[in-house]
Amino acid sequence: DAGITQSPRYKITETGRQVTLMCHQTWSHSYMFWYRQDLGHGLRLIYYSAAADITDKGEVPDGYVVSRSKTENFPLTLESATRSQTSVYFCASSDPRVRTDSGEKLFFGSGTQLSVL
Amino acid sequence: DAKTTQPPSMDCAEGRAANLPCNHSTISGNEYVYWYRQIHSQGPQYIIHGLKNNETNEMASLIITEDRKSSTLILPHATLRDTAVYYCIVRVAASMEGNEKLTFGTGTRLTIIP
Numbered sequence: 279d280a281g282i283t284q285s286p287r288y289k290i291t292e293t294g295r296q297v298t299l300m301c302h303q304t305w306s307h308s309y310m311f312w313y314r315q316d317l318g319h320g321l322r323l324i325y326y327s328a329a330a331d332i333t334d335k336g337e338v339p340d341g342y343v344v345s346r347s348k349t350e351n352f353p354l355t356l357e358s359a360t361r362s363q364t365s366v367y368f369c370a371s372s373d374p375r376v377r378t379d380s381g382e383k384l385f386f387g388s389g390t391q392l393s394v395l
Numbered sequence: 396d397a398k399t400t401q402p403p404s405m406d407c408a409e410g411r412a413a414n415l416p417c418n419h420s421t422i423s424g425n426e427y428v429y430w431y432r433q434i435h436s437q438g439p440q441y442i443i444h445g446l447k448n449n450e451t452n453e454m455a456s457l458i459i460t461e462d463r464k465s466s467t468l469i470l471p472h473a474t475l476r477d478t479a480v481y482y483c484i485v486r487v488a489a490s491m492e493g494n495e496k497l498t499f500g501t502g503t504r505l506t507i508i509p
Contacts, residue, residue: 313499320482321439321499337498368438384431384497386438 281305284369284387291359292395299354299390301369309372310352311384312336312344314365321368327352359394366391399483404504413470415503417483420464426486428459429497430468432479439482439499442468478507 282303291297301310308329313321313336323336325344333344341363343355352371356363369387400418407413419428429444443450443457445466450457456469470477482502 318501320501323498366436370438383441383444384439386440388438389436 282369282371282385282387284367284390286390287388288391288393290393290395293359293361295359297356297359297392299356299367299369299392301352301354301387303350303352303369303371303385305371305373305385306349307371307373307385308349310346311370311372312342312352312354313368313370314338314363315368315389316365324354324367356392356394361394364392364394399485399500401481401483401500401503403501404506406506406508407470407473408508409475410472413473413477413505413507415468415470415481415483415505416465417468418465419483419485422463422485428457428463428466429484429486430455430457431482431484431499432477433482433502434476434479442481473505473507475507475509478505480504 285300289297311326312324314324315321322338324338324342325333325336327333327346330346330349333346341356343357346352367390370384372384398421427444427446430442431439432442433439442454443452445457445459447459449459457466459466480502482499484497484499486497
């Protein structure tokens with residue numbers, strides 16, 4: 279049961295560089311999400327995807343790009359990293375087709391801690 | 396999705412029941428109450444959810460008031476491993492056409508005291 283995995287676990291980069299965070303899930307869940315977590319802000323949604331080739335903005339999408347060419351992968355790219363993007367990033371997935379009494383669960387990865395210097 | 400209000404922090408003695416309140420006074424009829432928790436540096440973990448009736452699973456119980464304006468998550472015999480931030484979230488049920496995102500607030504930081 280591999281579940282949902284994120285890589286790398288830790289990343290240090292410099293301002294202006296492009297960096298890609300990877301997310302892979304083995305359940306064939308249709309929905310995938312990217313959140314960022316900063317101290318005092320809880321989790322904030324960056325982007326989400328309902329299926330392959332379908333993506334949509336969340337609460338804080340500026341400065342990020344996503345793609346979903348395959349159901350199992352949902353990479354998040356910071357095109358030109360800024361210090362304000364220093365954060366912990368969580369990927370999650372869910373499948374509304376698999377529901378018990380009409381509620382779906384989100385399954386989260388272990389997170390990527392990104393530092394932009 | 397309706398807004399939720401939770402106390403920022405709570406303490407509970409180990410072995411006692413931990414009761415975490417959540418206010419969702421603007422909840423609408425088709426919105427569910429979800430609870431997640433986040434143990435330090437890990438991704439959030441689903442605990443339980445409900446619509447109207449009280450729910451119980453192996454992790455916790457969820458008590459929803461009759462008017463559905465508030466709920467309580469109960470951890471019946473808290474252990475040190477239950478120390479975490481607990482998030483109460485209200486949203487409509489999933490649908491293939493609907494908006495699937497959950498919105499997390501800042502939650503309640505529960506500390507279990509030995």
